[in-house]
Amino acid sequence: MSDQKDYEVGYGRPPKQTQFKKGVSGNPKRGPTKRTAKDQLSKALARKVRMQTERGVETITAQEAIYAALVGDALKGKGSNRKLLLEEMRHHGIGVPEVQEAIDPAGQKLLEDFIRFTEGGAATESSDG
Numbered sequence: 001m002s003d004q005k006d007y008e009v010g011y012g013r014p015p016k017q018t019q020f021k022k023g024v025s026g027n028p029k030r031g032p033t034k035r036t037a038k039d040q041l042s043k044a045l046a047r048k049v050r051m052q053t054e055r056g057v058e059t060i061t062a063q064e065a066i067y068a069a070l071v072g073d074a075l076k077g078k079g080s081n082r083k084l085l086l087e088e089m090r091h092h093g094i095g096v097p098e099v100q101e102a103i104d105p106a107g108q109k110l111l112e113d114f115i116r117f118t119e120g121g122a123a124t125e126s127s128d129g
Contacts, residue, residue, distance in 0.1 A: 044062060045061065045062050045066075046061055046062070046063070047061065047062045049061070049065050053068075070084065070085055070088075071085060
């Protein structure tokens with residue numbers, strides 16, 4: 001209590017009980033002051049937009065609208081968008097057939113022989129001559 005008697009209240013010297021406490025925010029209910037670019041982009045892509053489709057006007061996310069436009073442009077023949085779409089498809093594993101399913105048994109044998117040959121082993125003789 002002797003500290004309060006020695007402390008002189010006046011201009012620029014508010015009472016101790018009304019001063020900001022050390023380590024405590026002055027406005028604890030406020031939100032974060034800075035948002036990262038990732039947060040901003042995620043929020044922008046999650047925003048709902050209205051888009052005209054063959055089924056009428058639909059409400060979809062901005063991300064869905066961007067992908068729909070990308071697919072539409074690629075189908076129209078815009079080369080840079082085709083390349084970007086194919087890269088996205090590969091990245092997400094969409095529409096890429098499994099190599100094993102795409103090769104017939106004769107092609108599989110030829111591929112195995114080629115791999116053995118390039119690794120230094122001898123290829124097996126084929127009956128085709």
